[in-house]
Amino acid sequence: MYEFNEDDLKSNQRGLLTKGQRELLRMTARGVRGSSRSSVYVLFGFMAFGMCLILALYLQNEDSRAALFANPLNLLVFPAIVVAVAFFATFSVLLTRWVSNRLLNAEPKMVEGIVKHDQEYSSNAGFTSYHVYVGRKRFSFTDDMSHTFKEGGKYRVYYVKASAYELIMSHERMK
Numbered sequence: 120m121y122e123f124n125e126d127d128l129k130s131n132q133r134g135l136l137t138k139g140q141r142e143l144l145r146m147t148a149r150g151v152r153g154s155s156r157s158s159v160y161v162l163f164g165f166m167a168f169g170m171c172l173i174l175a176l177y178l179q180n181e182d183s184r185a186a187l188f189a190n191p192l193n194l195l196v197f198p199a200i201v202v203a204v205a206f207f208a209t210f211s212v213l214l215t216r217w218v219s220n221r222l223l224n225a226e227p228k229m230v231e232g233i234v235k236h237d238q239e240y241s242s243n244a245g246f247t248s249y250h251v252y253v254g255r256k257r258f259s260f261t262d263d264m265s266h267t268f269k270e271g272g273k274y275r276v277y278y279v280k281a282s283a284y285e286l287i288m289s290h291e292r293m294k
Contacts, residue, residue, distance in 0.1 A: 123289040131227050131277035131289045140288050144279065147286070148219035155215035159208045166204045170197060221281035227288055230256040231275040234268045258287060 121127075121143055130137045136144070177187040187193050232254020240247045249260045251268050253276050258264075268274060273293040279286050 121286060121288050128277075128289040128291060131229075134227060136225075136227055136279070136288065143286070144222050144225060147284065148222040151215055151219045151222070151284075155212055159212060162204060162208055166200065170200065218282040218284070222279075222284055225279035225281045227277045227279055229275060229277050230254055231293065232256070232273065234270060234272050234274055236265055236268070236270050238263070258285065 121140060123131075123140075127137050127140060130140075177183050230253050232252075235252040237250040237252065238247055239250065246261070249263050251258045251260065251264050253268075253274055256276070258276070258278070268290070269292075274290055275293055276290040277288045279288060
């Protein structure tokens with residue numbers, strides 16, 4: 120959650136984001152793009168390693184070399200794999216760019232309501248997710264937020280949403 124101040128809250132009440140909040144969104148978008156690029160490098164690295172391993176196994180002896188060159192479709196598999204991986208990587212990068220652009224251009228939204236807390240333990244992932252409901256809107260956290268949002272209190276929360284990213288920019292307790 121963004122560490123906001125009084126100026127941030129006043130800007131959010133007017134439907135605007137401050138420079139600091141825009142910078143947070145810019146850094147988040149940059150991180151999303153960077154992790155996508157790193158994933159593409161790893162993907163192509165594993166593809167190249169796998170293809171080299173398969174070729175090495177095929178070229179080990181005469182019988183396996185004969186099996187490789189016996190059917191022309193065997194040789195078409197390698198370019199098909201490269202095309203498929205390149206398509207997947209391109210789609211992934213474009214999708215990530217779209218999401219990061221949505222983050223950069225996000226506008227603040229507001230929800231108001233009574234706060235309820237919930238938590239959920241995932242035995243597969245090995246961690247607990249903490250949920251804060253403001254009215255009907257659910258916000259998820261990795262830390263317990265009961266010290267920030269008091270159960271049963273009425274709050275107004277200003278947040279931005281861009282695809283899977285939902286960031287609380289500021290909040291205020293209502294009377």
